[in-house]
Amino acid sequence: xxxxxxxxxxxxxxxxxxxxxxxxxxxxxxxxxxxxxxxxxxxxxxxxxxxxxxxxxxxxxxxxxxxxxxxxxxxxxxxxxxxxxxxxxxxxxxxxxxxxxxxxxxxxxxxxxxxxxxxxxxxxxxxxxxxxxxxxxxxxxxxxxxxxxxxxxxxxxxxxxxxxxxxxxxxxxxxxxxxxxxxxxxxxxxxxxxxxxxxxxxxxxxxxxx
Amino acid sequence: xxxxxxxxxxxxxxxxxxxxxxxxxxxxxxxxxxxxxxxxxxxxxxxxxxxxxxxxxxxxxxxxx
Numbered sequence: 448x449x450x451x452x453x454x455x456x457x458x459x460x461x462x463x464x465x466x467x468x469x470x471x472x473x474x475x476x477x478x479x480x481x482x483x484x485x486x487x488x489x490x491x492x493x494x495x496x497x498x499x500x501x502x503x504x505x506x507x508x509x510x511x512x513x514x515x516x517x518x519x520x521x522x523x524x525x526x527x528x529x530x531x532x533x534x535x536x537x538x539x540x541x542x543x544x545x546x547x548x549x550x551x552x553x554x555x556x557x558x559x560x561x562x563x564x565x566x567x568x569x570x571x572x573x574x575x576x577x578x579x580x581x582x583x584x585x586x587x588x589x590x591x592x593x594x595x596x597x598x599x600x601x602x603x604x605x606x607x608x609x610x611x612x613x614x615x616x617x618x619x620x621x622x623x624x625x626x627x628x629x630x631x632x633x634x635x636x637x638x639x640x641x642x643x644x645x646x647x648x649x650x651x652x653x654x655x656x657x
Numbered sequence: 658x659x660x661x662x663x664x665x666x667x668x669x670x671x672x673x674x675x676x677x678x679x680x681x682x683x684x685x686x687x688x689x690x691x692x693x694x695x696x697x698x699x700x701x702x703x704x705x706x707x708x709x710x711x712x713x714x715x716x717x718x719x720x721x722x
Contacts, residue, residue: 463708470715483718490711494704554721563722567714574706586698590682590690597675604667611660621660625668629720639721646717653709656693657700 453502461498467491477609478616480555482564486571493575542647550639554630563646570650579657 471487552558609615611622618627632638658666675692682689690698699705 461704463704467708467711470712474715474719479719480722482722483715486711486714486718490707493707497703497707549721560718560722563714563717567711567717571707571710571714574710575703579701579703579706582697582701584694584698584701586690586695587688589688591695591698593678593689594692594695597671597678600674601671604664604671607667608664611664621664623661623664626720628665628668633720642721646713646721650710650713653696653700653713656697657706657709 461494464491464494467494473606473609476615480560482560486564486567489568490571493571497575539651542651543644546640546643546647549643550636554633554639566650570654573654574657 467487467490471484471491474487475481475484549559549562605624608622608624612619612624618624618630620627629642633642678689679692681687682691682694696709699709
């Protein structure tokens with residue numbers, strides 16, 4: 448029982464897990480689809496699974512040689528092959544074609560939910576299965592605080608707009624959220640193409656950095 | 658000023674704040690890290706990677722899916 452509690456405490460101490468759970472709850476309370484909430488809860492679940500793996504690895508290593516392991520568990524696979532594949536130019540063309548094709552469907556329809564959900568699951572799964580590069584990135588606490596404060600301001604302002612709606616699930620002109628403001632853009636084919644291209648480019652950029 | 662305009666102004670101010678921080682970060686010998694550096698710092702752990710990619714996937718589902 449204490450082993451389970453220790454692993455649960457390891458997760459509770461991880462701010463990323465908390466952020467994902469809180470975001471998932473807000474998403475569901477504000478009328479979001481189950482798929483949107485699920486991707487956030489799945490992320491928190493993967494972090495829990497990771498902590499369990501860390502705990503097991505620590506027990507095994509401790510019993511064998513008595514060493515302390517780093518916080519990240521050993522990789523399940525190498526990220527290099529997929530990263531190299533992502534960097535191939537042919538993927539850029541294929542992704543652009545996919546964006547043009549996907550944008551034919553309206554937002555919040557089953558085909559787009561399925562496509563974006565599948566891509567999201569694959570990428571989050573890849574992030575879970577692979578080991579980050581052992582890159583030494585030095586960031587000062589003050590620098591983190593500045594960017595964190597800006598992100599927090601955006602989150603709080605969006606939350607204020609959400610709470611200013613008649614209900615959490617009912618959009619309002621007087622208190623517009625970011626998604627309310629972007630809905631007219633994504634109602635057009637060109638807007639959806641731009642949206643998909645930006646989303647895919649952001650994903651590729653993040654994969655290259657990890 | 659209507660609440661609609663006030664809300665929009667807030668988004669614009671926060672966006673400009675982000676751009677300003679990035680411009681300051683790009684100056685030589687700046688103590689402020691660039692957003693790219695902060696992202697690489699977050700992505701260096703697996704929980705950070707899962708969090709960032711889950712947020713990215715959620716954005717796709719929220720705005721487009």
